[in-house]
Amino acid sequence: MDLHFKIQDWLKARKNHLCHRQLVIISGPENWAEKLSQEIITIAEIPENKLLWVGDRLDSSLNVDCLTYRQHLGTEYDALVYNVYTGLSASALIAFSGTIMAGGVMILICPDFTRWPDYPDPLASKRSSYGCNQNAEQSYFTRRLISLIQNDLDTIVITPERINGHNVFVPQEDIGRKLNSSTPEQQTIITSILSMSDSHKDRPIVITADRGRGKSSALGLAAKELIEKRSKQIIITAPNKKNVEQVFAFAQSSSVAQGDTNTNLAFVAPDALLAEPHEADLLFIDEAAAIPASILKALLNKFSSVVMSSTVHGYEGAGRGFELRFKPYLEKNKKGWKAFTLTMPIRWYKNDCLEAFWFRCFMMEDITSFSTDKHITTITEAVLPIHPDSIIANIESNKVIEISRAQLVDDPILLHQTFSLLVNAHYQTSPDDLVRLLDAPEQRLFTYTLHSKVVGVALIIEEGGDNLSKLSTAITLGDRRVNGHMVAQNLALHTANQKFCCIKQWRIVRIAVDKPQRRNKIGSALLNAISESAKTKSVELLTSSFGASENLLNFWTQNKFSPLKLGFKRDAASDEVSLIVGRALSVNGSTSVSKVRDQFTKELHYHISRYHRMTNTALLSKLLIQCKCESITVDEQRRVACFLSSKNPFDTFSQVLAKYLLMKLSSIETISDIPIGTDLLVASLLQFKPTETLVTEFKLSGKKALNKHIRLALIDL
Structure with missing residues (x-):
């Protein structure tokens, strides 16, 4: 039967029966696919105000850019056409799928499946760092997406030669439920x-x-x-x-x-x-x-x-x-x-096949739905053999290994285990992160396996080096800001030292460990493996940037990372200021880190009473022991001794007491050695918190008690 008549039969069946929302793939030359999409819209009698066309559209300006998807949340359409030739955005796909009404269709226009993984996506540059050509190799995300489409009978696939798939009718027992009514x-x-x-x-x-x-x-x-x-x-x-x-x-x-x-x-x-x-x-x-x-x-x-x-x-x-x-x-x-x-949808029927497809595609379903036996078999086969680009961090136990993008896409269980760890450990994971994981050439992935199951994962991004060095002057002067290279650009601008653009470095984006395995040194084992691998590739500096908290600072400093820059503004989602840390892997890197540490010390001392008055005091105390300070003079020692042996108010001696506090903190070796009363000293002598605030925060009876506790805390230092 002619393709045109088959399409008419498919649409007629949708018109005569109550159907679930459906994904429709039109795979072929762009002009042909656009014309066929318009023909389907016409046959289905979908009015223009109930249609949303995303991306390029022949002979019409009634279309929108895929990156404007947030503007369409809360609106509803009978049909949506997404032209992938214009660029693929994972977050847009998910968001737009939620705008389609019950019984509607989501049409994807894409290249022929044999060509699609190699198609140069116009949005690829937005997902990768400057200097990294994501289109230089095939898209593993697209390869996986095609596989999911081909194995899903509930998705309609139309090519110039044929139409595959079938409609999915709403079961009789669900038809009686009125949509948009309370559940x-x-x-x-x-x-x-x-x-x-x-x-x-x-x-x-x-x-x-x-x-x-x-x-x-x-x-x-x-x-x-x-x-x-x-x-x-x-x-x-x-x-x-x-x-x-x-x-x-x-x-x-x-x-x-x-x-x-x-x-x-x-x-x-x-x-x-x-x-x-x-x-x-x-x-x-x-x-x-x-x-x-x-x-x-x-x-x-x-x-x-x-x-x-x-x-x-x-x-x-x-x-x-x-x-x-x-x-x-x-x-x-x-x-x-x-x-x-x-959990019950009210705008469409339960077991909706469009939602189910995108949930599978972006792994929003529960990882535990996979059987234990499949876990063990697949992970053993996928992880334990050594990939050419992999490193074995522990030859005896084979626990830490670098995983390639090809391995991830070829083993769905390995991908699920790895990605679910990243999702559960971080608060800002988006569907686009899955695309980057599979396609971004500057990303590297290390996993820690225990009994053939992935229980730890570290995600790395390559920064600086040859890709950034030619722009180092412009970046350092603040004239340019490019995609990626977040810490490299930040440090170059902050220190006025273009060397940070030129140093080859790896930024550790995330470290995630399965909850039952935390406190078992798995994160440290991953960092050690990353360090050894980086040295073999002439990487001179490891960095990371995260929302500063006491626990995270403890972890990074215990693994020989030094604080390099503390931000001023709190992140809207985490409510924490950002902290950049670094660990040198070469003599050149060590020199650079040492200079930044000196700058960090001076800036923290200067800014602590200005920009960090409301920052967590315990966190600041832990940061201050990373800062080396000069000794106080004999005359200053006499003034401190006078205060300690008297009943004078602390604010009269606050300047010399602050200097004494900084000197004593710099002599503390580890975080566990910080005396109990240190937070009170930091809050009063360095953050300059008001007396009323100090009395309330430290549960004191009044100003006299505050003075006494400050004196006792200084004696304990």
Whole structure:
């Protein structure tokens, strides 16, 4: 039968039956594929306002750029066409798939499968570091994507020669369920919110859900009942007013007017909510994962009845950070808080095949769904043989090995184990990171195996060297900033030393260890293996950059990494300042690191009372023992001794006491040797925290007690 008639039969079946949303692949020459896509849209009678065309489109300007996907979240379409010839963005694919209505189709226009892995993706340069040509070799991500498409009967594949695949009909038992209506899960949440409004207990409610699960409608329906039947005053906050449009839509009543602060439901931005006095019976915080943790904590302390909700789309972005970082805070500080997860989709039917495909593609399903036997067999075959570019860090046990991108894509279990460790260890993993893992030529991957299972992984990015040296002057002067080479560029600019652009270095992006295996020196074993491998490739410097915390600083300093630069601004997701650390692997690298350490010492001493007054004091204490300081003079020793033997107020002697403190800290060998009272000394003598703050923070009875404890702490140094 002619291809045209087969396509008509497929579309006719979709029109006559209730079908799941479906992925459609049109693989072939671009012009032909675009014309066929338009023909399908025409036959299916999809109006232009219900169609979203992403990427190039023949004879029409009604199309959007794939990188504008965030602007389309919350909108709905009957069909979406994505032209991969224009460029592939993993995050855009996932986001756009969530805009398609029940029964709709997502059409991907792509090259012939035999050519696609070698197709020069226009967006490849955005995913790789400057000087690295990602299109120089085939795309392993595309190779894997093609394999998933070919093995999925629920995906329609159309080529110039044939059409494969079939429609997936919604089961009869699901057809009776009305979409966009409340589910039993939502009713449970609504009931809990209503109960909380009556109890007045400080027990926050946290709602997490993938997109399309009715999180916003649950908040809106709860608000509607609270206002109409109980006359409650509700404030809702979110990163952007657009985020809560659906909440207001579901809460519509005569007493609700969006944005009007005189009504029962009002939107107030998070910063304004803290800066100005506001009263409400309940506070709703929508998209909480995108609000800095410090603001969330302040809001929890300001309002007694709080409902937080967040989109956690698999592992994507800040939603994952909310899981990893903020829930432990609630566990410690808000006993009795309740967590709810919405799993039933309300905008499409359960077991939706479009969502299932993209979840498989980006490994959003549970890794434990794979059998143990498959784990053991596959990992043994994939990891233990030595790849030509691999290094064995421990010949006797074969535990640490470098894994190639080809190995990852050829072994799905190895890929799942590796990527799931990276996802669970970090709060800002996105679908694009999977593409980089498989395709970015400057990335390297080391794994630690135990009983043939991957329990540790380290991800490396090559920086500096020949690729960056020709731009070293412009980068150092601040005239250029290129993709990648994050630490190399940062240090060159910060130190006014273009040498950091020229040094060949590896940045350790992430180290992840399976939770049951932590504290077993696996992370250190990975670092040692990386160091040995780097030396064989003439790498002169290892670096890393991360949100500074006491535990992470302990880990890096124990592994001979020195702090090189402490940032000023807190990261919105982690609520921590960034810290760059480094470890020299050559004489040249050692000279450079030594100079930066000297600069770090001077800057930390200078900035600690200016930019770091609110930084974690215990962290600063641990950083200060990494700083070498000059001894105090005989006259200064006499002044310190005078204070220690008197009852004089400490602020009279604060300058010399601060210098004495810095000298004593620089003589401490390890973090474990820091005396207990050191944090009080750092907070008072170096951070210059106000007396009232010090008394409260260190649980003292008053200024007299503060003076006494400072004296005792100095004696213990």
